[in-house]
Amino acid sequence: MNITVKFFASLREQTGKSDTSISSSEALTVSQAWQQASGLDEMPENTLCAINMEYVSSDTPLTDGDELAFFPPVTGG
């Protein structure tokens, strides 16, 4: 499967990436995709995850073609 991965704010700076893509012959969850895409070991505490622009938990399975995003706690308003 092919997954587009986006990092925002402090996670974009920590990973040095804003957009990347990963491919896998096996099924992946969000946290497994983090390890493959980020180049970092642990997902920082409080990291928020979204698939196709909807919030999900880190154990959610991915589907081919998904857009996956990782970002820190939100601070708008």
Added chain:
Amino acid sequence: MIELRDSEFDPLYELAEFQKTLSHGKYGACCNFIGSMRDFNEGDDVSQMTLEHYPGMTEKFLQKICDEANEKWPLLDCLIIHRVGDINPNDSIVLTAAWSAHRDASFAACRYLIEELKHRAPFWKKENTTEGERWVSENTKASDEGV
């Protein structure tokens, strides 16, 4: 209606202009919240701020908050305008407003819009302070007082 702006906006002008589009005589209450940029935070002077967002998800999420408010209370309409990009002290950052026939729904919905936005909408602030640049780590929790 929801809108992102990459330049300064006048929230009171926007409020008045949007209200002209609503059915006259149908609303009896409008509550609004305007958030603006301070020149201090956590003990440091802040000279400028950058607001990052997730294009696509941010707009979708703001619309979802408006839809939820419309389901929870009998509203005529909701308005959210939010800045993105570089922001200077005293600039308006956010406007939320809710129109209804009576005040209870308007007060409650306006509070709901800003609290949901602050805790769930994908925006991130980076401050330029006397100590250098830093990401704001978390929004403060809402106080129960006055709710």
